Amino acid sequence: MTAGAGLAIAFRHEVPGFTAAIDLAAPTPGTLALFGPSGCGKSTLAAVVAGLLRPDSGRVVLDGMVLFDSAAGVCLPPERRRVGMVFQTPNLFPHLTVAGNLRYGQRRAGGGGPGGNDTGFDDVVALLGLESLLARRPRTLSGGERQRVAIGRALLSQPRLLVMDEPLSSLDGPRKDEILPYLARLKQALRLPILYITHDLAEVARLADWLALMEAGRVRAVGPLDEIAVRGDLPLALRDDAGAMFAARVQEHDAARQLTTLAAGAARLLVPLLAAAPGTMVRLRVPAREVILATDAPRGISVHNVLATTIRTITEDPPRRATLVAVDAGGAALLARVTPDAVARLGLVPGAAVLALVKSMAIEVFSS
């Protein structure tokens, strides 16, 4: 992916006691989430992409623009990379007002350059709801407000890539919920590549298009979110909250029955009535422990969603004495965590047809 669209990051960096050997590529635009435990090298990766850390060797290319190439002796300084960075802490300039902070990067970017993302000041202010804060000093803002300003400041520097390094980790639950909708809106409104670093799976479910799983300085797997989420061979599937994550379109509402039909490829899912207008895209998470498998169509059952699927993979989850079954539902992949006994009784094998039953109430819907 050297030429054309895409983000390719490959580097090696050694510090005493820790070695990062990263190799990953993802398409742009879109949101690539880096997911992994603390200390797995996520922030190292962010610093390398932003130019704040020079790795021992490697190559970083964004949409055909070489940011770093140790073989060719290229290492652009941060100010020439046009990589907007949102840190764990907002890092607002205390001696400037909110407006001054927002203008800081915008001035230095000199308005939208060729190929850049020309986001106007008023647009960003409106997008992040900063109208009433402009004249204030950072120290008078709440944690959530500060982080919103930091995001706005990065956006206004006309970046070609926005790197967010656990932007919500310093905030408590309610503050996170305050910011997440803004991030989702931002993602929708701007066609800006985003590298989103997190150790919170809920943030991944809401924001990611592609997902890279990291552990101990390496990328374990990278791919489209819906594919990675149902891979039984990855540690993600062994988590308690494992499950399918994918996007779906609001198809129609049935006000009388208090239900909304969602379409993901050929699959149709019924969920409790949503406020979103038909045609809107939403994101779903279907926990693996909530998915029931059946070989015969059940009758007289409260479950709304009975999907005809084909078994993709079957993997073991020994600590839980469970088996993970990934199934294709014609456009959406689901993951089911069932007992090994159930797999044996139903005679489930890869390639076989099976019905996946999903309670409407078990499907988590996020607006995107």
Place this chain on the structure above:
Amino acid sequence: MLVAFALARGRFVGRFLLDALVNLPLVLPPVVIGWLLLLLLGRHGPLGAWLYAAFGLRLAFTTAGASLACGVMIFPQMVRACRQGLDAVDRGLEQAARTLGATPLDCFLSVTLPLAAPGVLVAAIAGYVAALGEFGAVITFAANIPGETETLPLAIFSALQIPGGETLAARLAMVSVALALAGLGLSEWAGRRLGQRLGLR
């Protein structure tokens, strides 16, 4: 200020040497500093001879020389204070500035310097007050010429040498105390005021 920045952020060969050189006046007797200055900058010293030949500038035993001696003596204090001011600036802010398109110089001028300013200002005022009290280096390098190279302690010392000079000495001592208090107060006030203006507290 530049030296402080170099010492606070720089990683270069000779950093230790520069650090040692800057802090020399702290550990050497002031008289030795004065004498070294005399050797270096006196009419026949290597630098002094050149200065005189090139600019007709004479430093030893002049008011300018007295100022220079004071400056050298308070230099380590100033560098230390500036360094503290710089160290108090969050590196994350500088990193943020760089990712927002600021070159290193731009970042220093628009972020580091304004945020370090309160510390630097306090250092400057405290340094000025401390300079008023310089004795050993001044008397060695610039002598004690009334009205020209006489600092406050030198004047007090002279007064004490004259029979019946105690009254004058006491007055001068009071002036010294008043100046010191005023200077400390001013630096504290100015630092706080500037900090507030900058939204730091």
